[in-house]
Amino acid sequence: MDVETAIETRIKPQLIKTFGQRRANSLLTWATIAYVTTNGDEKERYRAFVHSICSDDRVVRECGERAVARWEEEWKALVA
Amino acid sequence: MSSTLTPLQERWKRIVSNPSFWILVVVLTGTTFLHYCTPQIRLLASYPITRHAAERIMFIVAVISATFTFGYVGGLITLALVVLLMLPRVFLISLHPVDAFVEVIATALIGYLAVWMLGSKQRAVSRLKTINAITTVLTRSLELEQILNDVLDRILDVMNVEAGAVYLLDKEEQGLTLVAHRNLPAEVIETASGLKSARMLTRCEGLKYQLAMPLRSKGKVNGLLVVGNPKPCPALRREVKLVTTICNAIGVVVENARLCQDIARQLQIERCVCEVVEEITSELELDRVIPKVMQIAERLVGADGGVVALWDEERNVITYPYLHNLPQALAEVTVSEGEGLSGEVMNTGRPIVIDNYQTYAKAVPAFVQAGLTSVVAVPIVSGVRTFGALSLFSINETKKFSDRDVTILTAIGRQAGIAIENAYLYENMRFYARRITHAQENERQRIARELHDDTIQSLIVLSRRLETLAASDERLPEAITQGIKELRELTGGVIQRVRRFSQDLRPSILDDLGLLPALEELTTDLNRQAGLQAEFQVLGTKRRLSSEVELTLFRIAQEALNNVRKHAQATRVVLTVEFINGAVQMTVQDDGKGFIPPKLTEHLVAVGKLGLLGMYERARLIGGMLTVESAPGQGTRVIVKVPT
């Protein structure tokens, strides 16, 4: 699927469910900044996006490394 | 005027119109001509410079001047041209082609070195100039949007790029906002979500070749700059450092502008809180203070309305006596302890923000019906006592109350608590004053009555008995009759004194004959004793009033006339009683020296006018109002108006 669909249908809902609207917004904002400022093609940008979320300290602390790593893998796989 | 020239044609036009270009052409032509001229003109014979050397120097000079005028590229073009011009001679004319070729190479190298050095320096200078120019724009004003648009224009111009955008990070990192843009496709500009817009931008055809940099201030990111071109643009790669510097400058400016906004908002908040404090300390009437405080709070946080819930100690319920922009019927609603949002806030002593009241578990049905969505509630406390809760709401679903709103409201809640505590204390004080006044009057009356009914009567009886005694037997010795006579006189004297004392305590005229004769007596007395010209007048239809009202008015008149006698230095005083529909108004007006009455009756205590305060309180006790009008040198007027 394309980036926007992935974000809208999978990543964003998951974040809101786990962290609430406010924190989700915050994570998505930083991820977008990473996405935009990464040099490379769409896929590389998207990977930077996902990585930004999954390497956030609080996210890892609250959800555990394993769960977060799984998310990262899952989400990265969404966009071919 | 529409320009149909391409950028290239534009540039050519610019070059051609530059006089330096033509000078260069002349120099090159001339030097070439000299270079190829067979006659060996010996220039500067005394100097060891050969003609060839001179020509080569001229060529290099031409290259250097071209670099100055037209930049690195221009310099290179000219260098290439010079080499081309020199080569034919090498191959066609020169006697020593190899040497000549080496000379050409040497010239070319020297020329290139010159171009390169000059070019770099020029580029550095041009970068500094750009930064300068941009910094000037940035520091021109604090109008953020204006600045960012100007800066974006400059950047696009300097780097020769077509499209660009500036996004700023939202407050509390909740998203990005597109603040400035040039030549972006409509869909990017019109997307509601800044994040989506930024992501879309990276996929735009118009910015296929792009550079995106974060704006920073003190190392923290506060925005994004994205510039791009549909066609490849070398400047984008080359000028990364320049763009980074600019982005940092922008970042700092953005932060400054934001800080200024914050300060302005903070000042405004502080001003509002000051207003609240002023309101609270200038009034002891809860019914006036609380609504005002609520309105100020609403303004501060942008709420649509509010309610103040108070704990009713007597009935053990929570009531909602103060409502703003809510149906008045809610004032009748009561809930038990701990119920509802107010109850929860009062129990926990902590503020609560509800995103949607409609789905709140402890919502009070009546308030749910009113359509509240976002609600923020803070406790009203003073010291350790919780009096109630201040709740502000919005009917707009998208309105969210922030942490700052909570902080402000908590402060206001504390102020409201102080106001309520003061009002209660004052109310208590007045209650006790009332009780004491009643007790005092009752006691006075009791004593006066006893003196009158019991003591004086007994004395009269005694007097009569003595009379009987004296008249009973005429054969009493002279001494005894004389003695009895003296006793009677003594008794008479005692009766007089007791009578006067009893009158001072509680004038019987008031009880026996009513207010008007009693007031008339007061003025007559004043006339007699104090040498004042005192007048008494009655306006309107006379009627009797309740004994409490008559007594109060009498005491107020007594105090007022006393004041006139003691302080006013007046010559004339008029006591007027006017009966009007549903009320009676009593006025004491003197032509004495006057004084400056304090603005608020609560200050009467402070200025030592306890008598006035007493009068004021007495009037209030019977539901009336007392006003004092006075100015130095203009006499004094005390007006009491009481509903009947």
Next chain:
Amino acid sequence: MDKIRILLADDHALVREGTKELLEREDDLEVVAEAGDGKTAVQLATKQRPDVVIMDFAMPKLNGIEATRQIKAIDPSIAVLVLTAYDNEQYIFAFLEAGAAGYLLKDAHIDELIKAIRAVHAGESILHPAIARKVINRFARPAEKYGKEAALNQLTKRELEVLKLAAKGMSNREIALELSISVRTVQTHLSNIFTKIGVGSRIEAVIYGLRQGWFTLEDLL
């Protein structure tokens, strides 16, 4: 000669008894009833129709002034003497407005009381001249054309003259001398006046005249 019939009203039994005893020593005075409160006083006055009522001002159930008003409403010819602890102007005005014939201080000598009873019964004034002056000032009305004319609707010319002189403060004897008639005639005139205008005493008649505008302050100077 008929005894003057007196009603004593005072809430202090001791005072009543004392006074009664002293009054009955006089031949021409007779105490026909005693009342201990205002209401009883009115009831007994209605039943017994005394000539003079000695009324203590401060009484339970109905105070002296109110009782006076009621008694006068029932039978204006009864003369009410108020016994008061205060001779304050305001009280005097209040008594007279209620229709009293006069007042006495409570600690007055019994002789004064006896004298007052007799005087009132004879239509004489018992007010001190100074007080009388004040009363006239208070009740007098400004000159009115019709007032004086209306007087003759109720009184004869002679009666009006007598009343005017009484208002001036003259005693019966002085009036007799002034008009060259006998004291007895003066008394008769006064008696007729009282009956015609429905009052029981001299001061009431004077006040009535003042109120009606039959004579003004100027007339009485």
